[in-house]
Amino acid sequence: RLHVMPDPRTWALIPSWEWHRAGVDNKRASTILRAVRVARRLEEAAAMEPQQAQERLELIPGIGPWTSAETVQRSNGAPDAVTVGDLHLPGIVGYALAGDRNADDAAMLELLAPYAGQRHRAARLILLSGRTPPRRTPKMPRGDIGAL
Known part of the structure; x- marks a missing residue:
C-alpha cells in the first residue's frame, strides 16, 4: 500500500480533536503547525549542508537538536548528525564503547569522536548490534492520550 505525505494546507486544516484522537498532544501539534507555515523554506533545507539544515x-520554536538531527539523518543522509538530547542513546553508546551505562551527551560525543564524519x-551500528545495558526495571506501560 502506498501512502503519500499530505501537503502543508492539509496539515493546517486538521482540527484539534483529530490531533488528540491521533495521540498527538497540543505542544507537538502546535510545533507541526508552526512548521507547516514555513514548509516551503523547510523544503529548501533538504538541499543544504546538514549543519545549515539543522x-x-x-x-x-519546538524543534530542537534532537528533532533536527533525526530529520537531517533521513532527509539529507547526514552520516555525522548525532542525536543529542535522547533519553537512551548516550547510555547505550556509553555502555557499548566504555561500559558506562550512565553516559551523558558529552561523554557520548567524546566516545564517538574517533568516528568523526x-x-x-557509528551510533546506528551500535544500536543495531543489540549491545545495550541490561534492564533495571520493567518496561513502562504506554498510555493512550486519546483515552484522556
Whole structure:
C-alpha cells in the first residue's frame, strides 16, 4: 500500500480533536503547525549542508537538536548528525564503547569522536548490534492520550 505525505494546507486544516484522537498532544501539534507555515523554506533545507539544515529547522520554536538531527539523518543522509538530547542513546553508546551505562551527551560525543564524519552511522551500528545495558526495571506501560 502506498501512502503519500499530505501537503502543508492539509496539515493546517486538521482540527484539534483529530490531533488528540491521533495521540498527538497540543505542544507537538502546535510545533507541526508552526512548521507547516514555513514548509516551503523547510523544503529548501533538504538541499543544504546538514549543519545549515539543522540550524534552519531549529529556528522553529519546538524543534530542537534532537528533532533536527533525526530529520537531517533521513532527509539529507547526514552520516555525522548525532542525536543529542535522547533519553537512551548516550547510555547505550556509553555502555557499548566504555561500559558506562550512565553516559551523558558529552561523554557520548567524546566516545564517538574517533568516528568523526560517520558518528551517526557509528551510533546506528551500535544500536543495531543489540549491545545495550541490561534492564533495571520493567518496561513502562504506554498510555493512550486519546483515552484522556
